[in-house]
Amino acid sequence: MSICSVEWIVLLMFGSVVIFLVPSLILRQGLLALCNFGFLASMVPDVAAWVTLIVFLTSGYLAARLLQAFPRRSVLLAYLVALILCFIVIKQYAFIKPVLPATIASHVVVVVGLSYMLFRQIHLVVDAFQGQVKGLPLWSYLNYQLNLFGLMAGPIQRYEDFSHDWNRLLPLFHDFQSVTKAYLRVFIGVIKIMLLAPPCLEVYEAFARTFLDLATPWKAVVKFALLLYLYPAYIYLNFSGYCDMVIAGASLVGLKMPENFNLPFLSRNMIDFWTRWHRTLGFWIRDYLFNPLYKGMVERWPGKALWLGLACYFIALFVAGLWHGSTWNFVIFAMLNGVGVAGAKCWEIYLIRVIGRQGFKKYLQSRTIGVAAIVANFHFVCLTVAFFPADLKRTWGIFKHVAELTL
Amino acid sequence: MRDRLRHEMEEIFRNVFGDQQLVLRDDMTANDVEGWDSLAHINLMIAVEKRFGVRFATAEISRLKGDGQTVGRLLDLVEQKKRA
Numbered sequence: 001m002s003i004c005s006v007e008w009i010v011l012l013m014f015g016s017v018v019i020f021l022v023p024s025l026i027l028r029q030g031l032l033a034l035c036n037f038g039f040l041a042s043m044v045p046d047v048a049a050w051v052t053l054i055v056f057l058t059s060g061y062l063a064a065r066l067l068q069a070f071p072r073r074s075v076l077l078a079y080l081v082a083l084i085l086c087f088i089v090i091k092q093y094a095f096i097k098p099v100l101p102a103t104i105a106s107h108v109v110v111v112v113g114l115s116y117m118l119f120r121q122i123h124l125v126v127d128a129f130q131g132q133v134k135g136l137p138l139w140s141y142l143n144y145q146l147n148l149f150g151l152m153a154g155p156i157q158r159y160e161d162f163s164h165d166w167n168r169l170l171p172l173f174h175d176f177q178s179v180t181k182a183y184l185r186v187f188i189g190v191i192k193i194m195l196l197a198p199p200c201l202e203v204y205e206a207f208a209r210t211f212l213d214l215a216t217p218w219k220a221v222v223k224f225a226l227l228l229y230l231y232p233a234y235i236y237l238n239f240s241g242y243c244d245m246v247i248a249g250a251s252l253v254g255l256k257m258p259e260n261f262n263l264p265f266l267s268r269n270m271i272d273f274w275t276r277w278h279r280t281l282g283f284w285i286r287d288y289l290f291n292p293l294y295k296g297m298v299e300r301w302p303g304k305a306l307w308l309g310l311a312c313y314f315i316a317l318f319v320a321g322l323w324h325g326s327t328w329n330f331v332i333f334a335m336l337n338g339v340g341v342a343g344a345k346c347w348e349i350y351l352i353r354v355i356g357r358q359g360f361k362k363y364l365q366s367r368t369i370g371v372a373a374i375v376a377n378f379h380f381v382c383l384t385v386a387f388f389p390a391d392l393k394r395t396w397g398i399f400k401h402v403a404e405l406t407l
Numbered sequence: 408m409r410d411r412l413r414h415e416m417e418e419i420f421r422n423v424f425g426d427q428q429l430v431l432r433d434d435m436t437a438n439d440v441e442g443w444d445s446l447a448h449i450n451l452m453i454a455v456e457k458r459f460g461v462r463f464a465t466a467e468i469s470r471l472k473g474d475g476q477t478v479g480r481l482l483d484l485v486e487q488k489k490r491a
Contacts, residue, residue, distance in 0.1 A: 130464035158466075271445075286445055287469040294449050295468075309446045345446070357425075357441055 016252035028169040039148040043112040060121040064128040093326040149250035156280040185248035192241025200234035268373040270340030290316040314338040329392040336384040433479030461488040
């Protein structure tokens with residue numbers, strides 16, 4: 001079932017009315033669990049996917065419970081390594097495919113939302129190990145991982161936040177205006193996904209297909225600029241539309257999901273960008289990758305904090321970029337993001353050294369510099385997103401052709 | 408007890424953020440202290456852990472820089488951890 005289908009919207013409208021008429025919490029949870037399971041069942045293609053999903057979820061639950069009872073670092077590390085290796089094999093990343101045995105490489109298992117489940121799983125076992133998860137009923141865990149509002153593409157929610165709402169399932173809105181606003185947001189999401197995003201992709205595809213036939217430099221530059229802007233526009237409209245639908249939809253049944261976007265194209269630099277675009281991913285990367293990595297390294301080599309910080313910025317965003325897809329184009333996307341955030345930090349450190357903290361404060365307050373930074377960063381973001389389409393050969397061809405015509 | 412803790416915390420803040428004039432208040436947030444970014448936050452956490460002999464969980468480190476979190480909350484958490 002598509003999130004933009006009439007069935008989904010009718011089910012949401014019906015469910016949001018019915019759920020609060022059910023008197024007991026367990027029945028409300030049961031109703032929502034039924035929807036979660038039904039939605040999942042409509043998305044799982046075959047037995048292999050079911051088996052993978054069951055093993056993935058069971059292992060996560062058992063590991064979290066084990067770590068709650070016996071918080072051993074070795075158990076946590078062993079589980080995390082095994083989990084990530086299995087994920088890489090299941091996703092069949094391009095860089096690992098050549099070394100995979102033919103029997104495994106020929107079996108493609110598609111599990112919807114697995115990448116997002118991985119984030120939730122890692123967060124849960126780490127927090128369980130550190131004593132931050134109080135209680136973990138299997139019922140709550142399964143609905144947390146399979147919550148239909150976050151199953152396909154997030155937002156990535158913390159277990160405690162989910163559990164807080166799940167153990168109440170009460171209306172979040174108490175006035176007609178707020179409920180109307182939530183429904184309106186669902187429909188704005190539909191408009192973004194169904195009406196605004198597809199033309200961006202269609203025009204992009206049409207331009208990209210015929211780009212190499214262009215012989216006039218100015219036409220190539222104009223079309224190149226359009227190509228550069230259209231794909232980010234498509235991704236933004238599609239993904240933020242999806243988030244509008246699931247966040248508003250979840251709020252109508254009593255679940256508050258975290259926001260994923262905050263005017264990302266107005267970011268001043270790439271560090272700022274990752275706190276505004278796919279925010280829950282950015283925050284997850286910061287909390288469960290950047291922070292422990294930097295902390296562990298600085299505690300060992302305190303004299304090299306600055307360089308370690310830059311390296312950690314690069315590694316964290318490189319991994320975040322790589323997570324987006326298993327093909328080689330995402331390796332370039334990941335590299336650009338890593339360079340972007342590390343570069344932004346380098347620039348900040350350089351400025352503070354040259355003009356001092358007070359000078360840097362003035363630099364940040366300057367309207368002209370602010371606008372210039374936003375424009376420059378927007379174009380850098382567009383450059384990174386140019387490597388989002390899987391056809392890397394075509395993307396290189398476009399860059400090469402525009403360079404040949406204009407330089 | 409609380410005043411002594413705040414005084415020690417103030418020293419840590421001054422060293423981490425390189426501002427010897429910095430005066431801590433319980434209601435201060437990350438936005439009130441210049442340079443309190445992700446990197447500085449971890450440096451601050453490491454310094455606090457070292458000084459008070461406590462250990463923060465990943466989720467606590469994240470929460471301490473979240474919206475609405477204050478220096479007062481950090482002091483509460485350190486007090487709580489020292490008591491435990």
